[in-house]
Amino acid sequence: MHKINIACFTILFFLFSSYSKAQIAAHSTDKRPFFLNTNKINCITLPFGYSDISKRITIDSILSAIRDENKLKELNSLKFEEVIKKDFLLLPEEYDVFLPFSNNINEKYDRIKIASDFLCYGEYSLYFTAVFNTVRYAKPFIEKIYLISTKDDKLIDMKRIYLNHEREMGFSNNTLFNIDKNYIISLQDYEFTDDPFKLKPLNKYQILPSGKFSRYYDNDGFYKNDEEQGMVKNHNREGKWIEFKSNGYMDLQKYPEFTDPYTYLEAEYKNGLPIGKWKFYKLLQKYNEEAGEPILSTRKKGQLIYTEIYREGILEKREFH
Template sequence: MNNYKIIILLFIISLGCKTEKKNINIAQNKNEIVNNLDSIKQIIPPFGYADVIKKVLIDKNDNGRFDTSIATFEKKLDDLEFKSSLKNNIAFFKEDYFDNLPLDKINTADFNLSSKYLLFNGIKLHFISHKKLGNRIYIASIINDMIVDMKWIYFSYQGEMGFTYYKLFNIDKNYAVSIRNYEFTEDPFKSNPIIKYKINSQGKFIRYYDKNGSVKTEQELGFVKSNKRQEKWVEIKENKSLYNEVNFQKDKENYIDYYTYMEANYKDGLPIGEVKFFKLIQDSDQNGQPIFLSRKKGKLIYTETYENGEIKERKFVK
């Protein structure tokens, strides 16, 4: 009789174990379904226009191949699914000053967020397009549904007389974002140097340099440590923050194509303290081309104050 009770007890226990195991399997399958659906929207790099990072530049006599490769690349952009509108309360659209649009004066509802994204160390990287300016795309880092930082990575323009301008990008398997500008003019072709960014743990896009040590180019002068900007830097670049500045518009004939001479200090790739923007002064040769060695700073135009990599204040000199 006791043996019979033991057998019944073991049978009941076995049923309970099977039921529990079945429930665990259902929960596991449910999670897998969610993850699989989410992975459909997730992009695994590399992604972008692969030729951006190639050392071999486009043959100026082979525009047909370039046009074909661009068409293939733009098809990838179309597949990003720009559907979700940005909320009006998102006010942070800070970019490099030389790539800046007056976005603080533009209705953020005019922008669409891509359904597809990349995921880097828990940080989502979505693409943003303008509803009316479809030829312009940004990449934004998003943490807890808030935009942390963004960069302008794509632009296309086709003008008269065959003039064409492209800003193209590539994101490699290490999530480094490389950007290069291309121009087809009467020259007939110009390819600008690659600008590369990496994402830090706070979601900031940090300028990345392949080599450490001193940097000296026509546009930059500074020091690189751990592949990031450190200490004092000088930049001579187009400054679109001046485009809508009233004082500048009154005196624009005294400026050189919206270019400024910038002085800043960096720590771990981020600007710290006060950043100064001066009028650019330079001489030209007999053909009207700038003499780079003659470049120097003129009068102070405006300053920006940074704290923890965030711009806190901008002041124009009256």
């Protein structure tokens, strides 16, 4: 079973990268591509979102939260009214789900809208942008929500905070969020497949003085889990980090031996932002024959695939080897 899943994931991750850094592309320099409400009366009060996601650890409790009609009404109450045309805004993805636009979209619906209610955060304004699913469903519903950081009407960074991606056979990918009174953003990912359900780690993010989003850790010192390890300073990643994560920038034609969509990444951070040269290697690992799960103790880096150069959190160059 795990070989089939790996083959499917490889195709998906070839299209969508977990390492794609959120970037916004506006194709108009003469005027703002859409209206940004600046009226402070529309600033929402925190906390906002799903406050108890860290306590929901069973399938029934998770599904109850995902299907909670009151919460769905609360999301829609953000007043998603201003339409964003797809020619003006490019929305990146970080998981194996469909991009906002494809050939089978029913164009009679406005798919992307920005809410008039927003978060006030000092000199920054954080706007909610929703992507509506209009395919195969009689009534469009919110499939994704991005939180967009802006300053002086200029787009700085964005982070997807909500996902309700329904797939065939009742499978789905979901993300629930909570933003506490200190503006710490908690994200919990869920994946429902034919395999036993597994609860993914809860990740936290903060808004840096630069207006960019960065991972947030509760405690300083050395941090390690099944996907990453490195030092935390002032709640930020600092220095060298090792990450074992799925990756979609592998050239499958050039590297046909890549049947496993994971890479071994040597990364570097300063004050929570990527800097310097990042090195992506093929991740070598063995699998448990019965469960199809990777054996963590067997992980090691293989050949170098590509490198990325960052300056103050901005990707400047990607080079394949």
